[in-house]
Amino acid sequence: MHAKRIQNFFLQNWLCGLAIGVICAANIYADKYHFDSRDTDSGLPQNSVKAILQTGDGYFWFTTLDGAVRYDGAKFTVFNTANSPGIRSNRFASMYESANGALWLGTEDGGLTRYQNGEFHSFSADEGLPHNLVKTIAGDENGELLVGTHNAVGRLKNDAFEILFKQPNPDRTYFGKSPSGLWFWDNTAYYRLKNGILETHPTGGALNSEYTSVIFEDRAGDLWIGRRDGGLYKLKGGDFQSPLQYFPLRENFTSAFQDRQGQMWFGTASGALYVLQNERFVELIEPQESSTSDAIAGNGIISIYQDREGTIWCGTFARGLKQLNREIITVLTTSQGLISGNVSAILEMSAGEIWIAANNVSRYKDGKFTNYAEAKAAFALAEDREGALWIGGIDGLLGFKDDKFADLGEPIRKLLGINFEIYDIHPDRAGNVWFGTNKGLIRLDGDGATKLFTTRDGLAGDNVKIIYEDANGDLWIGTYGGLSRFDGESFVNFNERNGLSGNRVRSIYEDASGTFWIGTYDRGLNRFRDGKFTNYTTAVGLFNDGVFQILEDRRGNLWMSSNRGIYRVAKSQLEDYAAGKINLVTSVAYGKQDGLLNTECNGGTQPAGVKTKDGRLWFPTQDGAAVIDPEAVSINPLPPPVVIESALIDRESAAFSDELEIAPGKNDLEINYTALSFIKPEQVRFRYKLEGLNDDWVEAGNRRAAYYSYVPPGEYKFRVVAANSDGVWNESGAMIRVVVQPPFWRTWWFAALIVCSLVGLGFLIYNRRVAVLKRAHHVQEAFSRRLIESQEQDRKRIAAELHDGLGQSLVIIKNRAVLSLTARENYERAFEQLDEIAGAATEALNEVKEITYNLRPYQLDHLGLTKAIESMLRRASSDATEFSFEIDLIDGRFPEDSEINVYRIVQESVNNIIKHASASLAKIRIKGCERTVEITIEDNGKGFNTGKIRGNGGGFGLLGIAERTRIFDGVFEVHSTVGRGTVISIKLPANQS
Structure with missing residues (x-):
């Protein structure tokens, strides 16, 4: 009964469907879309894109039959069994994100896979899943997960599955989409699972489920049913009792989607995409390279999705991924x-028609072109005050008025001859017509007289590309030799030497404030105000250094053409740059994805673009006239989410969350980041800084990596921000802490250890120094004692010699003198006493000499050190001990006041031999070397034990010798063996011989 009712209603309503069916708009400015394709050549692992989803963090995910794919606009990251533990199959199909941020992926043979917190985990039939083929995943009204498998519908709760419905016809069960709950059908009925209740709706008639290919419930609750045999149906409120609305689209429907604007999108097996706009379907078909049945089947659309920026994405059977970009540019060709x-040139006449120079000329009026072959090799167009059209080109100048052409070129030919080209025509306010040519500037006055201006007259260059008349009537002439201003009398020139960025000037624009904007062929844009130029090039954010035309829209943007396409820059940004408020400007570029057939624009012939009365902008290109409505260009207001994805330390991957730690000795750091904007992602811009190392932003352009060859130990913050293609910045961006661990020798504990060690070492050095000083003090005290003892012994010796020798001699002399006085009458006895007095006096005199010699030998002062030592050795030689010696001449080798110490060293050695050695033979060798004097004293005496030297007796003598040697900073060595004699070796530094 129900099926019969549907059939009857279909017969009544199909005409209504026709009335709101497909309409192909004739308006050339109707919305058009460009399909950007991404496939295995772009990075997809396989070209069947079955499901599309943008997760809460901003990434895109796609399911393919060879892995799950994450996409950031610049690169695809593939997750599969080879690189991701937890994945059991690469044949992914369905996808869903739950409220807690978990991503659920259904596979064809590996069960259900969950991706959360960077890890994958799979559920299969072994964990209670009804079947390993997961066809759909959805959420119910309570946020719990509904899973449709090959043989049942289940609910996942607390990681456990509850079977809600077992399918009677598993091989013929299909699933649809719903905002909440789940639609599915087989060849016997339609089913809806909602609020835990399973509804069953019978099939039949127009809605025979045998041919149903798509079911989609929109946000209003209306149910859309597409059939594989053609036709699309709508059930109001999803009520199978309601009237059935039919849309006669003869397609095999494969997918459906509702965008945020409420529009319904439908994909088909042929690759056609339909969108319902204002109750009318618009068909969008991507141009096909092949029309074979395999190619058409491969383009079938099996998934549709809209991202947060409003872009529609489609997944195909075998042709990868399609991104639909609305074409803002209409090209007339x-x-x-x-x-x-x-x-080459486009002109709007005062009457509103558009004239286009394209070798010949065409007039565009009321949506139609009228072509004129009479104008050959046309370059330049202009309208004079009478409304006549002037057409200039190669060796020719034409006028067009009242649908008639007239040859106006004779005055030019007379002036220039042949082989001239007219690039610009400018009728001025005084009634003159000016021509820019390849041979100079020409003025044609109202009387037909001509005058040629060239560089000889002061013009900047003879190749004149553009002429502009300002409010004062001055002409501004752009040439390939610079810019000239002509006041009717003389030229003032501007070029690279006085501030112009480049000499090949192609465009001049004066805005409402009187600021001039000058475009060049390949050196960027110039702002001229108050006699000063500001230059803009790609180095400061300009999209291209070619500026062939400059047009300003009503929003304050400057639109420019170049060899690489059309681009715009906000004039406010250009002003801010000139004022020093910003360092870079943002350019938004438009190319083939925006509707251009050829990105190469033409310039250098005028007008190289025009803003028409309706506000549209027209630009000449190599393949048609490009038309843009700036008012229809939407600005993406969404700042892109910024993500720091990975880090490499010395080219090895490093794990991090909020903090990246770098071990000591690691130098090379690479940080990879991205921004999740999918409208012209190649124009997304980044800047970053490492706070603590350099607080200035690094302008990275569209590069998605930061590089540091060396970061000193310390703690830093790496920040990165990004702007979308329209220059909207996410100023918060992303941040991680970077901690570079110092090597152990730069740690605080090592520094503390070093300080403590230094303190300890200093303490040890201090104590050792004190000990050394104490020992030196003790040595000095001992030396002083020995010196005093030596002095006392000398005094004793001298006293004894005086008492025993000289004193006794004087007593004898005294006594003999007394006796002589008492023996006056006995002369003979008196003479004897006098003779004894004389002998005693002689002996006393000899003793005085000996004492004097011992105190300081006179030979040392009169004969020199060498002779003094020889004299002393001769005197020391006796029958008891024979001294043999061999002495080099050493006079002058020592300072005069030090020679006595050398003498005493030898003297004390000789005294020791005489007094203690009991030697019969002693040998003394004094050798004069280049910088030293070496003394060797050897005897054959009784020797002694060198370990038992004492500070008296013989030991005192040796110590005295050692002390005197130390005064010279010399070397003293003694070798002795009991019973075998003694050898003393002394080496004294001396003046060079």
Whole structure:
């Protein structure tokens, strides 16, 4: 009964469907879309994209039959069994994100896989899943996970599965989409699982489920049913009792989606995409390279999705991923009736029609082209005050008025001859017409007289590309030799030497404030105000250094053309840059994905673009006239989420969460980041800084990595921010802490250890120094004692010699003198006493000499050190001990006041031999070397034990010798063996011989 009712209603309503069916708009400015493709050549692992989802963090995910794919706009990251533990199959199909941020992925043979916190975990039939083929995943009204498998519908709760419904026809069961709950069907009925209740709706008639290929419930609750045999149905409120609305689209429907604007999108097996706009379907078909059945089948759309920025994405059976970009540029070319695709100039006449120079000329009026072959090799267009059209080109100048052409070129030919080219025509306010040519600037006055201005007259260059008249009537002339201003009398020139960025000037624009904007062929844009130029190039954010035309829209943007496409920059940013408020400007570029057939624009012939009365901008290109409505260009207001993805330390991957730790000795750091904006991701811009190392932002352009060859030990903050293609910045960006661990010798504990060690070492050195000083003090005291003892012994010796020798001699002399006085009458006895007095006096005199010699030998002062030592040795030689010696001449080798110490060293050695050695033979060798004097004293005496030297007796003598040697900083050595004699070796530093 129900099926019969549906059939009857279909017969009544199909005409209504026709009335709101597909409409192919004839308006050339209707919305058009460009399909950007991504496939295995772009990084996809396989070209069947079965499901598309943008997760809460901003990443895109795609399911393919060879892995799950994450996409950031620049690169694809593939997760599969080879690189991701927890994945059991690479054949992914369905996908769903739950409220807690977990990503659920259904596979064809590996069960259900969950991705959360960077880890994968799979559930299979072994864990209670009804079947390992998971066809769909959805959420119910309570946020719990609904899973449709090959043979049952289940609910996952606390990681356990509860079977809600077993399918009677598993091989013929299909699933649809719903905001909450689940739709599915087989060849016998339609089913809806909602609020835990399973509804069953019978099949039949127009809604025979045998042919149903798609079911989609929109946010209003309406149910859309697509059939594989053609036709699309809508059930209001999902009520199978309600009237059935039919749309006669003869397609095999394969997917459906509702965007945020409420529009319904439908994909088909042929690759056609339909969107329902204002109750009318618009068909979007990607141009096909092949029309074979395999190619058409491969383009079938099996998934549709809209991202947060409003872009529609489609997954295909075998042709990868498609991104739909609305084309903001409409191109009029030969397919629309233009006479030629290579457009050189575009002019809007005061009456509103558009004239296009494209080798010949075409007039565009009321949506149609009229072509004129009479104008050949046309370059330049202009309208004079009478509304006549002037057309300039190679060796020619034409006028067009009242649908008639007239040859106006004779005055030019007379002036220039042949082989001239007219690039610009400017009728001025005084009634003159000016021409920019390849041979100079020409003025044609109202009387037909001509005058040529060239560099000889002061013009900046003879190749004149553009002429502009300012409010004062001065002409600004752009040439390939610079910019000239002409006041009717003389030229003032501007070029690279006085501030212009480049000499090949192609465009001049004066804005409402009187600021001039000058474009060059390949050296960027110039702002001229108050006699000063500001230059803008790609180095400061300009998209391209070619500026062929400058047009300002109503929003304050400057639109420019170049060899690489059309681009715009906010004039406010250009002003801020000139004022020093910002370091870079943001350019938004438009190319083929925006509708251009050829990105190469033409310039250097005028007008190289025009802003028409309706606000649209027209630019000449190599393949048609490009038309843009700036008011229809939407600005992406969403700042892109910024993610720091990975880090490499010395080219090895490093794990991190909020903090990246770098071990000591690691130098090379690479940080990879991204921004999740998918509208022209190649134009997303980044800047970053490592706070603590350099607090200035690094302008990275579109590079998604930061490099540091060396970061000193310390704690830093790495920050990165990004702007979308429209220059909207995410100023918060992303941040991680970077901790570079110092080597152990730069740690605080090592520094403390070093300080303590230094303190300890200093304490040890101090104590040792004190001990050394104490020992030196003790040695000095001992030496002083020995010196005093030596002096006392000398005094005793001298006293004894005086008492025993000289004293006794004087007593004898005294006594003999007394006796002589008492023996006056006995002369003979008196003479004897006098003779004895004389002998005693002689002996006393000899003793005085000996005492004097011992105190300081006179030979040392009169004969020198060598002779003094020889004299002393001769005197020491006796029958008891024979001294043999061999002495080099050493006079002058020592300072005069030090020679006595050398003498005493030898003297004390000789005294020791005489007094203690009991030697019969002693040998003394004094050798004069280049910088030293070496003394060797050897005897054959009784010797002694060198370990038992004492500070008296013989030991005192040796110590005295050692002390005197130390005064010289010399070397003293003694070798002795009991019973075998003694050898003393002394080496004294001396003056060079």
